[in-house]
Amino acid sequence: MSAAAGIDRRRFVELLGGGVVVLVSLRPSELLAQNRDRVYPEDVNAYLRIDPDGKVTVFSGKIEMGQGVMTSQAQMAAEELGVALASVTMVLGDTDQCPWDRGTFGSLTTRMFGPALRAAAAQARAVLVGMAARKLGVPKGKLVVEDGVVSVAGDRSRRVTYGELARGQRISRLIGEKAVLRKVSEFKLMGRSPKRLDGREKVTGQARYAADIRVPGMLHARILRPPAHEAVAAKIDLSAARTLPGVTVVERDDLVAVLHEDREAAARALEAVHAEWKKPDDPRDPENIFDHVVKTSPPPQEQLNRGDLAGARAAAARVFETTYRKGYVAHAPMEPHAALAQVKDGKATVWASTQTPFPTRDRVAEALELDAKNVRVITPYVGGGFGGKSADRQAVEAARLAQITGRPVQVSWTRAEEFFYDTFDPASVVQIVSAIDRDGKITLWDYTVYAAGSRSADLFYDVPNARIRSSGRTVYGKAGAGKSVHPFAVGPWRAPGANMNVFARESQIDVMAAAARADPLEFRLRNTSDARMRKVLQAAADAFGWKRAPGPSGQGRAVACSADAGSDVALMAQVKVDRASGKVKVSRIVVAQDMGTVVNPDGAKMQMEGSVTMGLGYTFAEELRFRGGEILDRNFDSYELPRFSWVPSIETVLVKNDDLAPQGGGEPAIVATGAVMANAVFDAVGARLYRLPMTPDRVKQAIAEGKGAVQRSA
């Protein structure tokens, strides 16, 4: 019990109740040999409970936002424990009940928490088999487990169920040894695709999200928002709002809110608030932001430096100098940020749409000046996150308002608030100088990225002379207009920075392939000896039916590949470009991915399909419009998301690699979407686009300018 530090003890006793609880405490390095830099709980990594009725409850700090981890985690636990999937209930993202977790992001659930969860379940099985051995009077080695029943091998009539073993028990075991996990060849539940556990609730409207939670006496809050980031209120007149029946007005420091039992009445009350604002003069806009980003970013840090850059440049047959750009992109989850908070007797409970329940708990505690153990964050289903719900301003707002008013308060953002307070994928710039020799081998790669970070900028091509430099990504200046890199908050967005880095790298590879008169697939294979990547490329080519030809071939087909979140991925796409309108129609995408051992193949494919579909947005349309700190896109009428008519046939191929532990699946396929489309547009019409998104106007312009395959250095 004492070892369950970090868990509220009182809650933990409730959690124990009866039955058998198995807790696993392993050193991070034992679980995560390859990810030592990541913060990880060092007390109890994972635990689960077996009830007297045989039901299993698994506790996980991860949250379900659509990526399917409710199901995949249950599969892992059931597999190692030896029970039927139906007997497992998942408790997710409840800070009073679940092991500490940093957050659900980075395609880390399966890679990082998976091993801890599997170890806990495997150890639980060992504990239960030990109990069964004593009860049945046979050595452990003679026992077999199936569907929660322990029986004597060869005499199935001598049996005892997990439920019977747990009956009348109140046992908790803390185990610090690494468990022996089942081998892929022994899997009965992992590697299969059961129906998602959240399906029934989601198709019947029973699935509850943060804004669906109802508590007696709750008020809906609407908060006064500035017209622009960094705008300052010159005058706020609340007198009209105060006269409205049933309206509570809160004015505390920077928090001005009106509350009512009815959400629409709260909205009307907000309209009755009159405010005058002073907006700073900030000339930044979607066009001039790139120069600003390069000028104001911190000096790039070297990630890699090998060989002789100057020598390579001097000896090159061809040198290519290119700059790539991408604007700000919104997360735009269908569920705007929402939270309900209740503060009673010095304790706060917050139901929040968050990807980071534990950090949210800490931020709420700080804002309310409470000890973290007196704050409980409960995470219902989250309606999409993509990184944007690592920011939890709404939870703090709801908690503050609940503390001030003494009533339960719901803060659920409007779409305009969601756009305003989003932590956008940053505008970013990549500059590349590269070269090839007469044999079409890459001899130089000098890569500098501003504002996107270096994720997926890694080089798996065999370039002897290479440098990669990157300048940090999340720089949000509170200092005011003109001094900061970005005019508003930026943050992690599904595979942070990787979309930009892969767009730049794989475009540049294509530029060189075209200059070398080489087929783009053949050029990649010629320049990489990475066996895993070659295999993924070949798998994509086989599924696609790739026909070799140098670009631009007029076919409108292309390839791009990357390594991300431990997985290797290759995309091939087929497009048609309408030269007159500049509109690009994607007809087909093939995604081949090696993600190690696959826990749930259909779930993995859903993520691959979802990734490339979402990726069509940043590729062809999504680019935030703003004027300084003023966000001009406030809804989906002007900010376009991918729609049904955009979606091509998407074929997914899982490249088998059972020797490797499960790798990330939520992000890898999105990172190469922009690149493969830019390459496909080039292959179709011979015009290359160096900036995302490739809007019809930009495509038209590139065609008109005859931007060809090669940009040569002066």
Place this chain on the structure above:
Amino acid sequence: MKTSIRFRLNGRPTTLDTDDARTLLWVLRGDLALTGTKYGCGEGVCGACTVMIGSEAVRSCQTAVKEIQGKDVTTIEGLAAGGAPHPLQEAFIDQGGFQCGYCTSGMLMNAAALLHKRPHPSRAEIVEGMEGNLCRCGAHQRILAAIEQASRAGARS
């Protein structure tokens, strides 16, 4: 204006005494505690709040409650008539036609109205009919497959 609004909600006769200018979405989610219908944009441009009035799909965020006077309103909670799941609900589960689930109620209600009007639509007709419903997770391909499956199963709302 305070009015007595009589209508059928998921098959049940219902009366609301309320200001008839209020918005159906917030009345459903608030007064009637039917939270399956979601707020997504508040301007009728995302489809998350779709319900059916009669056999027509409407955006409940753009509908005043006076418009439901005497009408049949079906929300996601009432799509499974008599407890048996609607073929669309089964098909969405079979095909994995959802991820985060937040757009799902609206997708289902919009698709139910579509299949009511046209029981066996072509792929192009489904795409056109669903075009105004947004999904950020990228479940589109599977949603289309699910609607086709339900169509084959003879779905009618």
